[in-house]
Amino acid sequence: MIRAYRGKTQDTYTLSVLALEGFLPGYGMTQGGCRFEFHGADSKSASRDLSLGRGLAQGVREFVPGNLIYAMGERFKVVSYRMSPKPEDRTAERFEIGVDPDAPFLRLPGQAGKLGVAAATPHASVDAIPMSDGSLDHASRITDDESMRFALPVDLHASQLENVHNGGATYTAPTGLQLQLLRQQKLRLVNLGPANLSRQGEWGYPICTVCGAARSSMSSDAEKLLFVETHQKSCGQVPVPRALYADVRVDGLRLRGQASMADAANLCEALLLGARDLLDMGERDLTWVGIAQDDGAWEAFVYDPMPGGSGVLDEILDRWEQVLDGATERLHGCPEACATACYECLKNHSNAFHQPYLDRVKAADLLATWRGLKVQNTIEPATGDMPTKGQPHHSKEQVFLLALQEAGLVGDDGPELNAKLDLGDGIVTSPDALYRNKKVAVYLDGMSAGLHGNPKTQQTDAMTNRILKMEGYHVHRIPWSALSDPTGKKQHMEAIGHSLHG
Ligand SMILES: [Zn+2]
């Protein structure tokens, strides 16, 4: 099915055939892809040239040392990444990651201390280089069954989602749980290394950051030592393990309000189990990441790594109850009747990193809380610029704005953040969010003891309330703490929505 081709003929190559196999040559590098090349002339065992393109979301997961890449009836391995010739362009990004396997958070540079979940848990620093183009070497011919394709289980993390996407929709379940379909959501993915090593606190891949040469983490100690010595001599630097990161745009389902990383894992793996059965998906068509939140909760982001999206997420949402039915049946009816999880139910070859969390009873319980999902509102595209007048002063207000956005309360009518509202007689009030036309003012209380905690402030607040109400305003005061409580948050957002939409 897949024909070989030499470098110059690639423009005429049948894209659709390759797209079926996920090779997608010609997928524009300008659109955030990566390309790995193999020059057969240099090899005794495979004579053809090969050039494989992938979207970055696929590339950062698959084109890693130690994995096998299947193409043209052969197996290939990544042997180098393309490094910039300028040393100043070769600097790595430093990420902080949770060393507690139950709280494997990922923090960006400068985000220190922001994640509630991570406040008290120890962390380690990992340097990551951006995913780039590279070269492949021949590994072996494919002799066994294609279904037995090797895929290196990796530890993939993502940073918190930014408000950058092409829109989507919010869905809610009667339990109050909320899911967002987000198209082309911006996502920073970090591949921390092979799952088995990551679990032991060893992160990164052996990569020389001067010349880009890479070795499998699973090579023999002797081979790894030789790699280090060679590049210390030739490149003047000892190669240290590097993670790989990529900023991607992917379609995804954002599942909020997970109590723990374990819950996120059980929920997502169960959903994927149901979807695979029903929609004839492969193990790797969809994947997910658990993302630590500022309020201590976790969210899961199930995403479609195909550039532009394959549409499989829409199918899942269309047939949501069937997906849950199928998954629940598989979980309850495990033929092995296993105690927690096995390869007949929740485990598969792609989810090695998350297997210690998996529990089919827990997973079925979690699925049940997502029954009866209904569309709540559509989400407008966002570019990361605030769609509102005024700018949030600090991160708590960003959390507040996000809550409003999730509830579909950000639109043409506002809100303005930190707006000034002149009530006459020298009284000016500054609601945290103001919908001027709809006359709805929202205040966040308890931001600090000095603000709304003391009696004088409370008196002023009460007076402002009275004046606003006389002027025909709906006034909402939300205790800051309510924003970190899903039920409380939902109630307040519904109340604001009621004032806005009657
Ligand atoms: Zn080197």
Ligand SMILES: [Zn+2]
């Ligand atoms: Zn089982």
